[in-house]
Amino acid sequence: MQRRALTEAERLDWLQLIRSDNVGPVTFHALLAKFGTASRALAALPDLVAKTPGGSTAKRAVRLAKREVAEKELAAATRHGARLIAACEPDYPEALAALPDAPPVIAVHGRAERLAGPCVGIVGARNGSANGRRFAAQLAADLGAAGITVVSGLARGIDTAAHEGALAPGSIGGTVAVIAGGIDVVYPPENGPLMARIAQEGRGAVIAEQPFGLKPQARHFPYRNRVISGLSRALIVVEATLKSGSLITARLAAEQGREVLAVPGSPLDPRSAGPNGLIRDGATLITGAGDVLAALDGVRGPLDSPFEQNQWVKGPSGLEISAFSQPPQELEDTLDGASDLPDKILKLLGFSPTSIDDLARRAHVSPASLASAILELELAGRVERQAGGQISLIISKP
Secondary structure, three states: OOOOOOOHHHHHHHHHHHOOEOOOHHHHHHHHHHHOOHHHHHHHHHHHHHHOOOOOOOOOOOEOOOHHHHHHHHHHHHHHOOEEEEOOOOOOOHHHHOOOOOOOEEEEEEOHHHHOOOEEEEEOOOOOOHHHHHHHHHHHHHHHHOOOEEEEOOOOOHHHHHHHHHOOOOOOOOEEEEEOOOOOOOOOHHHHHHHHHHHHOOOEEEEEOOOOOOOOOHHHHHHHHHHHHHHOOEEEEOOOOOOOHHHHHHHHHHHOOOEEEEOOOOOOOHHHHHHHHHHHOOOEEOOOHHHHHHHHHOOOOOOOOHHHHOOEEEOOOOOEEEOOOOOHHHHHHHHHOOOOHHHHHHHHOOOOOEEHHHHHHHHOOOHHHHHHHHHHHHHOOOEEEEOOOEEEEOOOOO
16 A cells, blocks of 8 residues: 555544454454445444344444544544554554554654664563663663664663663664553653653654553553564564563564564573573574674565555545455445355354464365455454464353
8 A cells, every 4th residue: 555644534534443342453454455445444344244144243243433532532642742643654664564463553752753764672571680771771872873773662671771771872763662551651650751751852752552541451562562573673682581571572573574682691590591592592692782783784674564565546435545445346245245155154163273274275265255254254253363374263251
């Protein structure tokens, strides 16, 4: 999709769609590809859900957010000094847009252009050692002096040290803090002054995927972590235990095709078990900024985003729509013509995850037809996607 700025009405459409119940990033992008615009998706969803088997009564079916919800969030973000940037817009970071589960809308407080430069993530233990914090701060300062923007999660310990190092005198790269709650919510509370410095001193930016005012919960941090790795060409783990969120971020980075780098440590310190294990499994060992810059020499730029390769065409109402979306007549056929494919898929699925590729073979349908039917069942709250490109029925709870 060719990058372009949205109108205010279109921005509200995007926000209303992603804030709807049971519409996540993957579902959002599938809807946009199917209907061409968020406005058309919003208009079509009620009929689409109602006509899918069980869709009108399923507890996990899509429930559209009210327009006022989107309007209030946009107004609140603006008053806070933040911007809401959609994934199709020119200042949305390309590396993030390349992810299949890229946040459709991010709130940015500070200098959005920091997201466009070369970024490296630094993450680590919240209870980082004194040496670990000192190393993270020096590494961030050295990378910043080389023009690299340091990305981290504003957590205690290593994250805090990395942000502070990237703001040190002589650092021109600056820093980006990815937070788990709303753009206005400070967490942890003691990092309020640091968060304000990042957003207001002109050398950084704070970004959030969650709605304005939302306090972070445990389930929000994995989403935050995939944005940290998604923004970064490489991810550095300084200190981390074997069951830490930093290792989750490292796994996400590897899945996204990013370089994973790790700082070795004493085998006697549990906080070194994570990076030492990553090195054993193939991560690049680093001892300073020079090692990081050498590793970046072999890293390609961000993967091509689907937004870059699509084109906009004029729809029947004069609005620009995706050239990859269905023509209006095909859309009407999809909504008005009864299809037995969703029923067929439901009969083939169970509560144990099934590979989507295997499902396509068993159903004897094309991948495009299967994707459309799965989207309908997902919107109706009948199926859910699992890790590794799998899908299963949703277990109904009383």
